[in-house]
Amino acid sequence: MNDRKAKGPRTIALVGPYSAGKSSLLESILFVTGAIGRKGKPGESAMVADSAPDARERQMSTELSVATAPYLDDSFTFLDCPGSIEFLQETMNALVGADAAVVVCEPDAAKALVLSPILHYLAEKGIPHLIFVNKIDKASGPVRDLLPSLQEVSAKPLVLRQVPIREGETVTGYVDLASERAYVYRDNAASERIELPASMTEREASARYEMLEKLADFDEQLMETLLEEKTPAPERIFADLADDLRQCLIVPVLLGSAITDHGVRRLLKALRHEVPAAAVTAARAGVPQAGPGECIAQVLKTYHTAQSGKLSLARIWGGAVKDGAILNGERVGGLFRMKGAEAQKIAEAQAGEVVAFGRLEKTETGATLGNAREPVAPLPRAERLKPVYALAVTSKNRNDEVKLSGALAKICEEDPSLHFEQNQATREFLLSGQGDIHLKVAFARLRHKFGLELEGHRPKIAYREAIRHGTKQHGRFKRQSGGHGQFGDVHIEIKPLPRGEGFRFENRIVGGVVPKQFIPAVEDGVREYLQEGPLGFPVVDVAVALYDGSYHTVDSSELAFKTAARLAMSEGMPKCDPVLLEPIGRIEVMAPSEHTSKVNSLLTGRRGQILGFDAREGWPGWDCVSAYLPETELADLIVELRSLTQGVGTFVYGFDHLQELSGRLADEIVAKFGRGAHQERKVSNL
């Protein structure tokens, strides 16, 4: 197309489910474009993607890999995203800067559901995307059978662009439905054009007609041409394909194999012709025009590297950036074009490019950067995923504790779906994220990058206790030891309060039987006791009234009254029928409808109380189940939910209320975490 030259550097995100072959596709693209001389395999150090030790160890992508390659007269940057749902945040962050996404998938109808979350996300955000059906070298069934399953999980119409040519079970080439040309795959070379095999004519004609019909849904003139049974002009078809992709009206489907490089050049050609220019994407993202001499960029990813320190990978939306430029008040300390772990130093980068800025210490992922006098208005960034899995963490070496919070801040900066905080109730440090592997990779990063060894364990649950009845109690503290004695004497009334009311103290003393100055000490004594009630947990929802007492003019003191109050509480509270309270949260579980009954039994099996279910808003074919679920049942819920739902189920959870728990389970909790455990500790401390 004539406008090709004007398109400038473009950025393509390689997305899709775990192990579909995205990193292999990147390798293949770099190889066929001549950016690398030989290909590496997943897990090998020769491979451009996945250079991090944790990725190599697991032979999976654990963070974004980036490589820029020239193709003909265009420059493309590929953002190879990890496929595991636990690293979805990386994909979301990368997509902020992509002109289009290639959704890589396997030729297996049974795995189509796994594409559902990413296809939904792309459609919702209006990000142009196409599907590359990879591993065609080992496809067992016809592509025509795969398409309906893929269509079921895509809100946008899929447009098959190629039909495979087969010899027996093997795909040996393809017919391009737009140009109506047939090709056979060649090893280590571009596909070779052949005559359209006679056996394919019928299949080709019907597939092409299907493609044209879909395009005609968005092009009235094409519709008329088809109705008049005329042949549309090739330029019209090519223009429609590009326009419809740009507007995210259709999802083109291409075929190939990253391992054999088959279909990869065809994919690149489609990208070259059809993917919109950076300026078009910038307009879609609402990026303001950069004025003369100004630039505007957005950070897609932050890396902390051993060699170059902090790198902020950014898309330049407008203007040019030179090394040493001042962006948001910070000096760019090195400008790099990336090819996996290799950072090539450059002096200047242009609008549309994705490059890494060195040493922008205050800049975080998603930040909008500019060099204008006035700070730039922040562009929308990907939302931050809420955690679904948490571990309490401690460092193996006590001396590392100071280093720990700085290192954790850095890895949370690299990956905004990691959260680190101290739980106020249990005082534990919690690292939370998207699943077990996500946190294990975070541990590995802390080890590799900062030499920190962390231990993770199940977080403590903030159990509480309350009382069911009230009582009146006398407490007296009296000591006579030589000169000055101790004397405090109180009568208190203890009463339960409704759930959620907390603690209330009431002073009902009349006539000064307990002098005013000692009343706060009584309250202190009561509060101190309530830190650890009869079952060994903090007490909530209780009212204590001081209604009588006596004092001694010389021997009474604040300490004596405080002690008397504590004594009264420790004698009175066990008589009030104490009961354990466990935290209950409200959970909304989202999963495809075919799995709803499994979700229900998963929740009820974990003492959940189902509140109802509904269609998930904006997600055809999905349900959302609401329930109350004890916090203790949440620990590994995501692991089981994923295994029941082909990995796509997810949830949001938030604390809702405290609920009484009695019986065997309550006794076990008290023995393990409450009074039982405290007594054991006291004995072992003797």
Ligand SMILES: Nc1nc2c(ncn2[C@@H]2O[C@H](COP(=O)(O)OP(=O)(O)OP(=O)(O)O)[C@@H](O)[C@H]2O)c(=O)[nH]1
């Ligand atoms: N037969 C065949 N195998 C492939 C092809 N592409 C990738 N694979 C294999 O699929 C596995 C996963 O490949 P990767 O490239 O790591 O997949 P990925 O999508 O990057 O995986 P994640 O990033 O971890 O989600 C590896 O064993 C590859 O060798 C292909 O075209 N054909």
Ligand SMILES: [Mg+2]
């Ligand atoms: Mg990968």
